[in-house]
Amino acid sequence: MDPRYPRPLRIHLVSSTDSPEFTDLTQSLTRSRIIALDAEWKPIRTHHQSSFPTVSLLQLACQLSSDSVESDDSVVFLLDLSSIPLPSIWELLRDAFVSPDILKLGFRFKQDLIYLSSTFSSQGCEQGFDKVEPFMDITSIYHHLQHSQPGRKTSKDIKSLATICKEILGISLSKELQCSDWSCRPLTEEQKTYAAIDAQCLLEIFNVFQAKVIKEGSLIHSPTESTVYLGLKEVLEKLDVCNKIVRMKFHEALDIVRATTSYIYPNIATEEGMALRTRPRNTLPMDELLARVVNKYGEEILLKESDKRARTSKRKSKRRSSVGLICKEKQGQSFEDWQGPPPWDLTLGGDGHPKFLCDVMVEGLAKHLRCVGINAAIPYSKKPGPRALIEQANKEKRVLLTRDAKLLRHDYLIKNQIYRVKNLLKNEQLLEIIETFQLKICEDQLMSRCTKCNGRFIQKPLTTEEAVEAAKGFQRIPNCLFDKNIEFWQCMDCNQLYWEGTQYHNAVQKFIDVCKLNE
Structure with a gap:
């Protein structure tokens, strides 16, 4: 578990369609109520880019139906797109992107979808991806949460994901690997954890939002809810599609019934939507409360043909897109x-x-x-x-x-x-x-400064009694230290106490290795 993330993560790297991890992925998608999406690619540092960057990694954090697992209800899959034949997973991803039974979450995901569609198109999947629905953007969720706080003025600034995580979850999200080279293989453990957390935190933010809107009762009287209970006859007469379903098999007709009585988009049951429902699928229907949230706040990402064309104009490439950047660093800088x-x-x-x-x-x-x-x-x-x-x-x-x-x-x-x-x-x-x-750098220098404020330590180590006195009302010393003969140090500037415990010895050894002091 990453020390900066409070929850344990289940992470599966999927690098082959023959792997157990891929089997877990396909099964999890059938049981998922929500999936959070993110993508990584090698940073591009030039304005004169004639094509979109190639996506190397796609993250899917799946929140499963509560009755389908015993303990942890979420799992993160890292799809290694540089190893998997893309045509073999295109249909699986496309169906997940447009499934009305699964809410998709993302952080400014439109740009990711553009690059993802380009990557798949270049590998023989001519259609790429052009739609994600139902969808909710974490930036919109953040603004809804701001607006719901009495007396708080909604900020129009575009917040970073790290800022949103800090404000909503109280988590310090490290972004130091954001612009690392995601095309290099094998991925490091740090990269895997970083990528997984970026997707998982979207689920956590949405859960906070969903709990809040349910508690506030804003979903009780939905303006479109009355249309949910339209009978099949009324819907078919209204849409004039009776001639489309003559001689249909029973399971196909059942799919149409589910499509027309869906809680998700009750007011837009279309002929196209029914055609989609006639395809076999095994996903679980969305539960009522989640469906109401989606019905009120959900949206879609729809790519136009113009979105799929890379812009080579220097003037246009300097503009900061509202949905994302080629790298989180400003592109075009070469150092x-x-x-x-x-x-x-x-x-x-x-x-x-x-x-x-x-x-x-x-x-x-x-x-x-x-x-x-x-x-x-x-x-x-x-x-x-x-x-x-x-x-x-x-x-x-x-x-x-x-x-x-x-x-x-x-x-x-x-x-x-x-x-x-x-x-x-x-x-x-x-x-x-x-x-x-x-x-x-010598070994005597290691851990000789306060990591909190940069101050120096007092020259003489403190006894246990002196440390206890110094810590009163300021810092708690674990009881297990009282029976051990260890030394304490105190920062002369901020009064922070340190002691020679396991973390101290681990840190010393780490920097001996990093600075190559044993060589």
Whole structure:
């Protein structure tokens, strides 16, 4: 289980249609009430793109009917689209995308669907995908939740998924793997977990929303509910399709009855919808409460032919789409050749080492630097502008670390004391900074700084009695530590207590390995 995610995840990587995981997928789709969708692809870093990126991974988080499993009611499937023959799964996915028995969730999923449709079309599936319904976007759900809070003004800003998860679920969603190369195989365990959480959290957000609207009772009197109980005769007379069902088999007629009495779209039973229902299917009908939620808030994604054509115009490619970006980073920035303006003034730190300021894009790197004894600060505010960062770097005599190319144009204001971090993962970023700035790390430095505030520890370790006194009203010390002869340390700045437990030893060993101190 990922430490940043409170629930255990069941994750199945599907890389072959002959695998047990694929069998589990097909069975789960027949029992799913809701599926959350997400897709990953190799980041594109150029405006002049003549085709859409190829989707490498499709995530489906399935929320199963409560009576079909004994314990955990959700499972996440990661479809390795680089390994599976796409024509072999096209029909399965298409049916799931348009099944009226399954609510689909996504976060700005239209762009994902465009790339997904292009990927399948390029592999012999000429039709690709052009529709997802019934569908609900997490951004819309977030706005509904905001609007339902008395006295709260609905924000028109487009929130990131990490922000929405933090506000609704209280979960800090790490996005450091967002722009990793998803076309490389094998996928790392970290990538698998990251991809699974991105889909699973959509289910969690929807469950919060559904519970809230049911509790508020806004679904009791649905304006279209009265049409649910139309008889088959009335529907057929209204639609004038009696001649379409003469001599139909019993199970086909039964499918039509289910289509016309569906809770999902009771007011739009169409001839096309009936034709779809005549195909054999094994999905479970949507329960009444969920159907009412979908009937009131559901929507659809419908791709036009113009959506399926890649735009090569430089002007158009710079526009930020409301449904997604080719990479979460702004595309068109290429940094591989930029080496920064060395030499940096290493004396600025005052102790033979430079001090660093990590902006919001590399805040995780700041904690890693502190763990190896390097002075690393973060911005004063959560959303600092370029001026605020530069002023803080100048005032505290720090080298500014960033991944934001826009800041590089201001390098003259801080006398070249700025460096753009190239790597995406924190361990690799740490090694990059150590090598670039020729930092000398020894084992004695490890865990010598407060990871919370960057402060230094008091020189003398505390006894157990001193630690208990220092922790009063501030921090809880586990009872199991009282019988052990261990040392405590306290940060001189924020008073946070630390002790030599299992986490401490694991962290020390981790950074010995990362920094290659045993070599």
